[in-house]
Amino acid sequence: MSDVVKGKVKWVEGEQFIGRIEGDQCSVILGEGGISPMKLLLLSVAGCTAFDVVMILKKMREPIKGLEIEIEGTRRDEYPRIYKEVTIHYRIYGNVDEKKARRAIELSQEKYCSASAHIKLSGAKVNYTLEIIPES
Template identity: 35%
Template sequence: MSEETKQYAVDLTRLDTAVYRATNSVGASIEFGSGEGLLSPVELLLAAVAGCSAVDVDVVTSRRAEPESFDVHVEGDRVNEDGASRLSEVRVGFDLSFPDTPEGNQARKLVDNLIRISHEKDCTVSRTVENPTRVLFSNDSK
């Protein structure tokens, strides 16, 4: 099995108590935390799972026809195991609508297979969540 490596990174900056900004190398950013009106870190994880497969499906279907609607719902069950919490199951549901045209019908027919391929091969986020992945922490505090 050959393995290619591409590194991703974000920097996290504290804006206020439990409010943070994540910024990538090109300057795109998102604020999140436990403050009112913010996505929580778990919700960001869910958004990443849904977003990764949404991109996979969108890029291919949009070449055939522009969707009339493109909605993805994702939810997860938080469980507590001996005082440690995690998500036990994440469910992703697509609700897409394409025009009633030959191109729209072609796009519609691709959706199930594209979701399957994204889940099994292309979506780095869901595949990472499903597989054991080492998470290493360090403390460079001064």
């Protein structure tokens, strides 16, 4: 089964563009006054893995109360200026077992997160760190 995604980007003026995926409710401003496509790619990786980790920990019946992800990417100097290294910091809130949290992250990074897979296929090294903030 093939999943076809359609979208459209329209030049507004100057260096500003609006992008929208068919069937989605929101639009994205690209360029001037908005986000650059490469920054959006980085946020896509963070959003993709965040979704995976929350769903996997819920399936594991872990008491996750929250998740924040900080992501940092370093790009090549030469064109195309793709990411050469990405670091993802997972901050998980709740009395979550660290071993299960690491397993959820590994499953996301090795199997489920398509956005991370795209970054890795371009040759980027993807690292991660984990911090668990237990409930008092």
